[in-house]
Amino acid sequence: MASSDTLEDTILLIDTFTKERDWQQFHSIKNLMSSVSIEASELNETIQWENPSPLEVKENPELVTAIGDELADVMVYCLRLCSVLGFEPVELINQKIEKNRTKYPVSKSKGSSKKYTMYEN
Template sequence: MSEVANQTDRLRLLEQKVDEFSAARDWEKFHTPKNLSMALTVEAAELMEIFQWLEPQEHFEKLSSKKQMAVEHEVADIFIYLMRFCSVTGIDLISAAEEKLKHNAEKYPAELVKGQSKKYTEYE
């Protein structure tokens, strides 16, 4: 089995586990697109909070193991809510990401934007 197929299988299995976790707790009624999108935002804000007052030179690798674990947990929360959102809405996350990457490649051609961080509307 190829590495890509293995990763896809793992992703699908994880999505199933997340759905089963929610079902076992009767949380489907709360998992609306509105509520899940709001939860995603909250978790992203919790991730930002960890880095909020760090000095520019304080990279992830330099954080204490406790803070690194907190970062991992917040990233996992974001990922789990995103997976649940996709499950509830029927969005194929991998297909959506691949399509968006193609779209971004058209908006930000490497030969035009390399080494720059402007918005696509600022390039001529």
């Protein structure tokens, strides 16, 4: 495996890993969605009582590994869910960014963390 792998290669890797272990039986939609949430919580746990800058993370090899591992877990379950549902992840992201462009026009959102529902007309 190399960084030149395509997203399709990565999905196939995850699906093959799953099939080799006969774990498809555990991958219901509900279980996969729960797993995304659980792994996202584990990602949060890596810095639960800290607020490190990107540089502080990069200078801490143990933290880099912990964050990388949990980030990978989240992405693996997201991609597995896409595979089970027949969703194309890049298409999903492209469509969602387009929706977000409409919800968050630059003229109203630039430099603001307000939710779009808080915009004044």
